Amino acid sequence: MVGQPQNSAGSTPTPATPASTEIAATTEDKKPQQLPQAQNPQNPESHPPPPLSPKTDPPSEAGKAELPSTPTRAEHPSPTIPLIHEPVFPLPNPNTGPALDTLSYLESASLMSGTLESLSGLGEDGSSVGSDSEINGLTVRRTDKYGFLGGSQYSESGEREVRVEVARQREMKWLDMFKNWDKWVKHRFQKVKLRCRKGIPSSLRATAWQLLSNSKELLEANKGKFEELEREQGEAKWLDIIEKDLHRQFPFHEMFAARGGHGQQDLYRILKAYTIYRPDEGYCQAQAPVAAVLLMHMPAEQAFWCLVQICEKYLPGYYSAGLEAIQLDGEIFFSLLRRTCPMAYRHLKKFKIDPILYMTEWFMCIFSRTLPWACVLRVWDMFFCEGVKIVFRVGLVLLKQVLGSVDKLRELQGMYETMERLRNISPDTIREDVLVQEIVTLPVTEALIERECSIQVRKWRESRGELTHQPVRRLHGTRAIFEHKRRAAAISSGGSFSFLGSSVPPPGPLRASSRMQSKKRGHETKDPQKQKE
Numbered sequence: 057m058v059g060q061p062q063n064s065a066g067s068t069p070t071p072a073t074p075a076s077t078e079i080a081a082t083t084e085d086k087k088p089q090q091l092p093q094a095q096n097p098q099n100p101e102s103h104p105p106p107p108l109s110p111k112t113d114p115p116s117e118a119g120k121a122e123l124p125s126t127p128t129r130a131e132h133p134s135p136t137i138p139l140i141h142e143p144v145f146p147l148p149n150p151n152t153g154p155a156l157d158t159l160s161y162l163e164s165a166s167l168m169s170g171t172l173e174s175l176s177g178l179g180e181d182g183s184s185v186g187s188d189s190e191i192n193g194l195t196v197r198r199t200d201k202y203g204f205l206g207g208s209q210y211s212e213s214g215e216r217e218v219r220v221e222v223a224r225q226r227e228m229k230w231l232d233m234f235k236n237w238d239k240w241v242k243h244r245f246q247k248v249k250l251r252c253r254k255g256i257p258s259s260l261r262a263t264a265w266q267l268l269s270n271s272k273e274l275l276e277a278n279k280g281k282f283e284e285l286e287r288e289q290g291e292a293k294w295l296d297i298i299e300k301d302l303h304r305q306f307p308f309h310e311m312f313a314a315r316g317g318h319g320q321q322d323l324y325r326i327l328k329a330y331t332i333y334r335p336d337e338g339y340c341q342a343q344a345p346v347a348a349v350l351l352m353h354m355p356a357e358q359a360f361w362c363l364v365q366i367c368e369k370y371l372p373g374y375y376s377a378g379l380e381a382i383q384l385d386g387e388i389f390f391s392l393l394r395r396t397c398p399m400a401y402r403h404l405k406k407f408k409i410d411p412i413l414y415m416t417e418w419f420m421c422i423f424s425r426t427l428p429w430a431c432v433l434r435v436w437d438m439f440f441c442e443g444v445k446i447v448f449r450v451g452l453v454l455l456k457q458v459l460g461s462v463d464k465l466r467e468l469q470g471m472y473e474t475m476e477r478l479r480n481i482s483p484d485t486i487r488e489d490v491l492v493q494e495i496v497t498l499p500v501t502e503a504l505i506e507r508e509c510s511i512q513v514r515k516w517r518e519s520r521g522e523l524t525h526q527p528v529r530r531l532h533g534t535r536a537i538f539e540h541k542r543r544a545a546a547i548s549s550g551g552s553f554s555f556l557g558s559s560v561p562p563p564g565p566l567r568a569s570s571r572m573q574s575k576k577r578g579h580e581t582k583d584p585q586k587q588k589e
Contacts, residue, residue, distance in 0.1 A: 199310050202429045203352065207308035208483055209429045227257045230264065237267050241538045248534070252441035253496055255434055262354040268440040268534045269369070270541065271361040282357045285329040294331040294339040298324060301341055305348040312348060322356040323348055329360055334367070340375035342420035343367070349424050349436070366422075369531045370443060374420055376525050382420060384523075385444075386411035387512045389419075389451060392500055396452050400459035407471040414478040418451050426454075427491075428483040434492055443533030445502050446495065453494045454481065502532040 200211040218226075233240045233248065240248055256264045266272040275282075302320040306312045311319035326347045331339045346366060350359035367374070373381030390411045394401040404411075417425060422439060424432050427450075439446045458477055459465060468474045516523065531537045 200429075202433075203310045204306075204429065205308050205310060205313060209306075209432075210308065211429055223257060226251075226254070227260060230257060230260050234260075234263065234267065238538070241534060245535050249441055252437045253492065256437045258433075261433070261437070262358070265350075265353065265436070265440050266358060266362060269362055269365040270534075270537045271358070271365045273541075274365065275358060275361040278361070282329060282360050285332045286325055288332050290328050290332055291335070291338070295328060297341070298327045298331075298339055298344075301344050305344050309348075309352070311352060319348075319351065322351055322359075325356050326351070326360045326363060330363060330367070333364065337367070337376050340379075340420075342417070343375050345421045345424050349422075349432070365537075369537055370439070370533075371419075372530050373525055378524050380523050380525055382416060383412060384509070384512055384516060385419060385448075386415055387515070388505060388508045389415055389448060391508050391512070392448060392504070393452060393455060396498065396500065397456045397460050399461070399465070400455045403459050403465055403468070403474070404455075407474060409471055409474060413475065415451055417479075418454075419447055422447060423450055426481060428486055428488070430488050431486060431491055434488060435495075438492075438495065439533075441534050443502070443536065444530060445500055445505055445532060448505060449495045449498045449500050450491075452498060452500065453491065456494075457485065 199205050202209075202211060204210045229251065233251075252264075252268070263272075266275075302323055303312075303315055305320075305323060309319075311317075312323070314320070323344065327339055327344060330337075330343065330347075343363065347359060347363050350362050353359075354362070371381070373379075390401070390404075393404075423435050427435065435446060435450055455478075458481065459468070459474070468477060513523075531540055
């Protein structure tokens with residue numbers, strides 16, 4: 057806790073009034089207690105708890121006089137993460153410049169190199185912004201409807217709102233689907249996809265994401281597993297990096313603003329549990345923002361299993377050592393760019409801007425650090441339903457918007473200018489409805505991605521040799537996960553597997569291509585509102 061400012065020399069100290077004394081006593085009562093030390097309970101000060109971030113220089117006397125003395129208060133203390141008492145710093149204007157939590161392209165490249173050093177801090181002192189006590193009412197700050205206190209992803213109140221009656225009608229439709237989820241996925245998946253593209257109601261988003269990813273069933277099949285993982289000690293090298301990364305995840309969001317607050321503690325629990333659940337993969341820094349987005353919508357255990365599905369089914373190999381999968385997808389992405397926007401392709405090729413320099417953060421964080429928050433949620437709704445093709449489409453649409461015209465390229469006459477534009481895409485230039493419409497109409501299908509993947513794997517082997525890591529085949533969204541589950545169940549029971557209504561099983565690994573998904577099945581009801589892939 058920061059000390060009170062000292063009286064200037066020669067001034068007469070003012071005695072405390074009864075009211076001020078009472079307030080001081082109340083403040084003292086609300087101080088969070090230090091966690092007990094297991095090594096030496098008689099002398100707790102001999103082994104102070106390790107800080108969550110590197111130690112910073114103490115503020116000057118002038119700075120002390122300006123800082124409030126409200127301590128940070130964590131609502132759910134954790135024996136693993138000690139509580140840190142630190143001053144509260146004023147929030148910047150939400151309309152000034154990009155968010156400080158945005159990774160630079162050089163930092164994205166450091167992710168690719170596999171280095172374990174933490175990324176640079178938010179400020180010179182590496183502190184988070186805000187505190188639980190401020191959020192809980194001691195200092196009133198207006199958050200947007202998503203919980204952001206500021207930053208580039210702060211949403212203005214003037215955004216178009218859905219009428220209440222329309223929102224309630226959509227909620228009822230989703231609740232009806234939840235009651236018979238497997239039947240909807242099996243027989244009316246095109247309708248499910250259409251509703252995901254329209255946007256999942258915010259009140260039902262957590263449940264929908266878990267059903268779309270099949271993480272709900274995974275949780276039910278592994279009851280108690282998350283608590284079991286939490287009780288294990290974990291590997292020190294991963295835990296140290298995770299602790300240093302906690303305060304960098306959405307520091308302008310009320311859930312993660314407090315150093316050592318409940319949001320950061322839950323994030324630590326999830327990331328630590330994953331390193332124990334998948335010790336061969338450990339921890340990758342890009343997993344932290346993904347887990348943080350999930351935590352904004354659901355409890356820690358549900359978020360953990362949802363993260364597992366993303367890492368293992370949707371984006372397998374993205375967070376493994378060497379990150380070969382993301383490098384391979386970078387080559388696929390660049391090849392698709394040549395098809396969809398030749399002008400942007402030629403510009404990037406002219407200045408030798410490798411895709412890994414700008415798409416690493418986009419893909420690995422699923423655009424959670426790049427787009428306005430309303431767009432992030434719409435992209436995630438479609439991603440959980442349709443898989444990685446949505447990630448490819450969003451990236452291609454962004455490049456088309458930034459580099460897709462002569463007028464735009466006239467301002468970007470070099471590598472530096474181009475990279476600055478790509479890593480600082482102005483949220484004012486992105487309209488939610490326009491972005492979604494361009495995403496759903498872009499002709500990039502699962503079949504095209506898989507075909508291009510085969511080409512790039514062959515080129516990789518010719519130039520670099522065999523892949524070090526062979527991740528499992530990724531599944532393109534809800535329908536592919538559902539069919540994979542049915543296939544596995546049929547094999548385990550020893551019965552025959554009818555693939556999408558066909559009596560002949562598919563050759564080789566399961567491929568949920570658009571061609572297979574569009575096969576007509578006699579027992580299904582035709583949907584008049586089918587959309588193209």
